Amino acid sequence: MTLTTEALAAHDDVDPEIRRFVVALNHGYGQFSDFAALPLPERRAAAEIVRAPWRAGGPVMAKTVTAELAGCRARFHYPQRSDTPQPALLYIHGGGWTMFSIDTHDRLMREYAARAGMVVVGIDYSLSPEVRYPVALDEIVAAYRALRDDAGDFGIAPAAIAIGGDSAGGNLAVATSLRLRDAGDSPPAAMLLNYGAFDPAPTASYARYDGPAYMLTVAEMDGFWRDYAGDPATLVDPLVAPLRADLTGLPPSFLAVPECDILADANRAMAARLGSAGVPVELRLYAGATHSFLEAVSVSSLASAAFDEAARWLAATLRRALA
Incomplete structure (x- = not known):
């Protein structure tokens, strides 16, 4: 069933600008007959098409380079030219471990690069279910090490x-x-966590914000966890469900949490557990925002404000790392 603006109007907890974004995406997917039943390669291609208008526009970079990093396709966004080494953000796109790419998330990366004044590097990791945990994680660890070791x-x-x-x-x-911490390796200088998937256990926000009006459904999220983990026993691994991990010694963290998201409770819990572990943490709860709301930055003042807050925090935190 196609979600209409009128149907979504009943969900008055969703910000009006975000509401229009949700409806537009829903209509985009509605162009494809029975999207959920399409073979996965076709679903991925359709998702790239539907997301394309939302990555258009935005900041223009001084230089953008697409290259290989530790065997994966990567994109480097440089907001300005500089003769001195710059701070950087290695950004990992979402999509339930099964979809999306550095193309769908190109606008997000450019927003962070421009607003924080830093290099942003996106990575195309291998998707599930063709590969399962820990393949994507192994690739990102290798990409981070390559970026750090060859930073110059x-x-x-x-x-x-x-x-x-x-x-x-x-x-x-x-x-x-x-x-990296467990290997005795130097960790990143900071973590930027936008509506992260930290544990498969259902919470109150699962019941409160389930349904297409809030972008991400419980059924979709459950399927993503299955596709990524493979063996259900793996779902308790703290590297799969990091809310269950010992978080001591992790980097300073910023969590952007949309109120109207089935993952909201797990994100609040992650912020609390990071703080209890002695990690400097900042949580921003965005009332009226849904999952994926940052992609609405071209039409949403709320998304724009969220980028600004994270960018200020990133710039300040990485300045301290250089001091």
């Missing part, structure tokens, strides 16, 4: 590299930091 070649300051992502990308950002 990329015009990046190795001591000022943050890691971040949205949804499944937020999960992989925390898991990467955990893997």
Whole structure:
């Protein structure tokens, strides 16, 4: 069933600008007959088409380079030219570990690059279910190490590299930091976590915000966890469900949490657990925002404000890392 503006109007907890974004995406997917039943390669291609208008426009970079990083396709956004090494953010796109790319998330990366004044690097990791945990995690750990170890070649300051992502990308950002910590390796200087998927256990926000009006449904999220983990027993692994991990020693963290999201409770819990572990943490709850709301930045003042807040935090945190 196609979601209409009139049907969504009943959900008056959703910000009006975000509401129009949700309806537009729903109509976009409605162009494809029985989208959910399409073979996965066709669903991925359709999702790229539907998301394309939302990545258009936005900040113009001084230089953008698409290259290979540790065997994966990567995109480097440089907001300005500089003769000195710059801070950087390694950004991991969401999509339930099964969809999307550095193309769908190109606007998000350019927004962070321009607003925070730093290099942003996106990575195309291998998607599930063709591969399962820990393949994507292994690739991102390798990409982070390559970026840090060869930072001079990329015009990046190795001591000022943050890691971040949205949804499944937020999960992989925390898991990467955990893997590096456990290996005795130097962790990222900061974590940027946008509506991350941190634990498969249902919460009150699962019941409150389930349904297409809020972008992400419980059925979709449950399927994503299955596709990523493979073996159900893997779902309790703290590198799959990092809310269950010992979070001691992780980098300073910023969590952008949309109120109207089935993952909201898990994000609040992650912020609380990071704080209890002694990690400097900032949580911003965006009333009226849904899952994926940052992609609405071209039409949403709320999304724009969220970028500004995260960018200020990133710039300040990475300046301290360089001090």
